[in-house]
Amino acid sequence: MSSPVNTSNLPSQKDAIAAAIALYPKRPFAVSDVASQSGWLKAAGHDARNLYVSGPMGLATSVALGLAASRPNEQVLAIAGDGALAMNLTSLATIAGMKPDNLAILLVDNRVYEFTASVQSPTRDLDWIAVGRAFFGEGQCVRLSELTAERWAGVKRPALIVADVAPSAAKPPPLGLTPAMIRAEFLGASRG
Amino acid sequence: MAETSSGGDRLFRSIAAAKPKLVTGVPDGMLAETIKLCEETPDFPYIACAREEECIGVACGAAMAGERAIVMVQNAGMLNSLGAYATMGLRYGLPFVVIVTNRGALADPNGYDIEKREAFDAGVRPMARVFDFDAGNLPDDLIPAAFKWAEAARKPVILALEKRLQGETRMGGEAAP
Numbered sequence: 001m002s003s004p005v006n007t008s009n010l011p012s013q014k015d016a017i018a019a020a021i022a023l024y025p026k027r028p029f030a031v032s033d034v035a036s037q038s039g040w041l042k043a044a045g046h047d048a049r050n051l052y053v054s055g056p057m058g059l060a061t062s063v064a065l066g067l068a069a070s071r072p073n074e075q076v077l078a079i080a081g082d083g084a085l086a087m088n089l090t091s092l093a094t095i096a097g098m099k100p101d102n103l104a105i106l107l108v109d110n111r112v113y114e115f116t117a118s119v120q121s122p123t124r125d126l127d128w129i130a131v132g133r134a135f136f137g138e139g140q141c142v143r144l145s146e147l148t149a150e151r152w153a154g155v156k157r158p159a160l161i162v163a164d165v166a167p168s169a170a171k172p173p174p175l176g177l178t179p180a181m182i183r184a185e186f187l188g189a190s191r192g
Numbered sequence: 193m194a195e196t197s198s199g200g201d202r203l204f205r206s207i208a209a210a211k212p213k214l215v216t217g218v219p220d221g222m223l224a225e226t227i228k229l230c231e232e233t234p235d236f237p238y239i240a241c242a243r244e245e246e247c248i249g250v251a252c253g254a255a256m257a258g259e260r261a262i263v264m265v266q267n268a269g270m271l272n273s274l275g276a277y278a279t280m281g282l283r284y285g286l287p288f289v290v291i292v293t294n295r296g297a298l299a300d301p302n303g304y305d306i307e308k309r310e311a312f313d314a315g316v317r318p319m320a321r322v323f324d325f326d327a328g329n330l331p332d333d334l335i336p337a338a339f340k341w342a343e344a345a346r347k348p349v350i351l352a353l354e355k356r357l358q359g360e361t362r363m364g365g366e367a368a369p
Contacts, residue, residue: 031253069250088246090241
């Protein structure tokens, strides 16, 4: 049984993603999990530096790690839902072990599988701040609502940003991009 | 426990010859020597993953940026990773190389490996291009050649390495039926 959460004052997933990207002085590479996160990332603002992961759920953190290792002079932001990250929780152990200093994870926690009829996620009562601190340390796990660009600039990476977001009544608009289009556009941006 | 793998150093030299941007994996006894050499080299990072499916994600992240990436896992780990291999590697046409130790061969009859090998044959070969090799007699140009193939095919490729009996021949370098 989940605890009741008052979501009336929480930002939307789209607004949380936009706010996190805006923390960076230069747009980071944004690597989003399949479905909900990719849809809301595109809705928040399409950019050639967006990498829309096509599956499976939870892989964005691992894809972002590979990208961060390949582009050590660029900042990389992985965007994961709570249900998605729970499917690849071991990636936090891998990232903590590798200590990439250019990788952060934005966890958008709406406590449901938004793309699957908003069925409740098993992590709905999980303390993600405590989880993040266990992997990365206290200073490297922060709430989005408490961040400013200035404070974010001083947070050591790898880091976890936890954003409590309101579940959406509707799915995001379709991506409208083929895999070939996504790959070609991102390849150009990543080589730029 | 680490196993003696006479091809370990040879595999590492072939990996280095392909000039990968990164190598990632989860240990298997047959890969231990190669992994240690990858961890020690300054030429590329070795990303030690907690679970095999992560390795496919890491390789996809590098490949989406146009870089060469290599995955090293056991056959059971490849079975754990088929969703990622299909929905990222195949869907986006990413040319990375996966080295799989195909345990449970005639010369490698651990009871706990037999079903892994049978599942690998039943589950992986129908959906992925697999080339089979004797782990003790690897071609020097194996990994550079695998990248050339993957980049031409615009999709990932699996190199299945197995232990073989002395004198055993089994379609070396050819895809199994």
